[in-house]
Amino acid sequence: AQKITQTQPGMFVQEKEAVTLDCTYDTSDPSYGLFWYKQPSSGEMIFLIYQGSYDQQNATEGRYSLNFQKARKSANLVISASQLGDSAMYFCAMREGRGSNFGNEKLTFGTGTRLTIIP
Amino acid sequence: GAVVSQHPSWVICKSGTSVKIECRSLDFQATTMFWYRQFPKQSLMLMATSNEGSKATYEQGVEKDKFLINHASLTLSTLTVTSAHPEDSSFYICSAARRFSNQPQHFGDGTRLSIL
Numbered sequence: 001a002q003k004i005t006q007t008q009p010g011m012f013v014q015e016k017e018a019v020t021l022d023c024t025y026d027t028s029d030p031s032y033g034l035f036w037y038k039q040p041s042s043g044e045m046i047f048l049i050y051q052g053s054y055d056q057q058n059a060t061e062g063r064y065s066l067n068f069q070k071a072r073k074s075a076n077l078v079i080s081a082s083q084l085g086d087s088a089m090y091f092c093a094m095r096e097g098r099g100s101n102f103g104n105e106k107l108t109f110g111t112g113t114r115l116t117i118i119p
Numbered sequence: 120g121a122v123v124s125q126h127p128s129w130v131i132c133k134s135g136t137s138v139k140i141e142c143r144s145l146d147f148q149a150t151t152m153f154w155y156r157q158f159p160k161q162s163l164m165l166m167a168t169s170n171e172g173s174k175a176t177y178e179q180g181v182e183k184d185k186f187l188i189n190h191a192s193l194t195l196s197t198l199t200v201t202s203a204h205p206e207d208s209s210f211y212i213c214s215a216a217r218r219f220s221n222q223p224q225h226f227g228d229g230t231r232l233s234i235l
Contacts, residue, residue: 035223043210045163045226091162104151104170104218109162 003027004092004110012116013082020067021077021113023092032096034075035107036066039089048090051075079115087117122146123215125227133235134205140198140230142213148193149215153224154186157210169196203234 005024013019025034036048051059051066059066067076079086089112095105122145130138142152151170155163167188169175175188185207187199196215200207212229216222 037226043212043229043231045212045214045229047223047225050223104168104216106153106165106168107214107224108165111162 003108004094006092006110006113008113009111010114010116012118015084015117015119016081018078018080019082019086019115021079021090021092021115022074023076023110024072024074025092025094026073027094027096029096032094034066034068035093035095036064036075036077037091037093038086039091039112041088045091049077082117084117084119087115089114123149123213123225123227125213125230127230128228129231129233131233131235132203135202138200138203138232140200140211140213140232142196142198142215142227144194144215144225147215147217149196150193150218151216152190152196153214153216154188154196154198155212155214157212157229159210163212166198200232203232205234208232208234 003026007022032053034051038046038048049059049061049064049066051068058068063080065078091112092110093107095107097105124143124145126141153168154166156166157163165178166181167175167177169188169190171190171193177183190196210229210231214224214226216224
């Protein structure tokens with residue numbers, strides 16, 4: 001079974017509008033972390049935002065916020081006031097566990113969503 | 120923020136040659152480095168996990184004799200694609216992490232490998 005599911009292969013959004021990128025996850029581990037990364041056409045992976053499973057509040061970083069619904073196992077990324085430079089691939093990822101290997105856990109990535117901002 | 124340098128960024132070589140890709144963490148000691156492979160328009164697939172001073176752990180289906188990983192220090196890991204063939208052409212990207220840190224993995228800029 002897929003651990004990270006991104007159901008939107010592509011999205012087109014008008015500039016300055018808000019956009020929500022969906023991500024659902026599957027884990028039986030009570031301790032996990034969820035990440036969103038942006039990958040422009042140049043290829044580098046840019047970290048956007050992180051949500052820990054025990055965090056009480058939804059994470060926010062500037063124009064990025066994470067709509068974390070634990071019971072539904074969803075961690076949607078919300079980008080407010082989209083800009084042309086937001087056009088890129090967006091990946092949701094999860095790391096599991098908080099044992100002795102904490103910090104070194106491997107990430108599992110979703111298939112990504114290609115976001116295109118229309119001027 | 121933390122910086123991870125990956126070199127080279129682009130390489131084109133003939134079939135049968137070996138190619139070495141370096142991944143350096145420039146401002147922190149990386150206890151673990153990860154190597155990913157990404158085909159066009161696809162997601163990142165983890166190839167192997169490299170811990171400093173020990174053998175790499177390879178994911179299922181990844182040939183360890185084909186993709187040699189060395190993590191000799193806390194700031195450097197290398198991936199060598201041995202006897203590369205056209206099917207090895209891909210985007211390879213590394214990331215670095217530090218044990219007991221809540222920080223995200225920091226990625227290099229990736230290496231585009233094209234085998235002719």
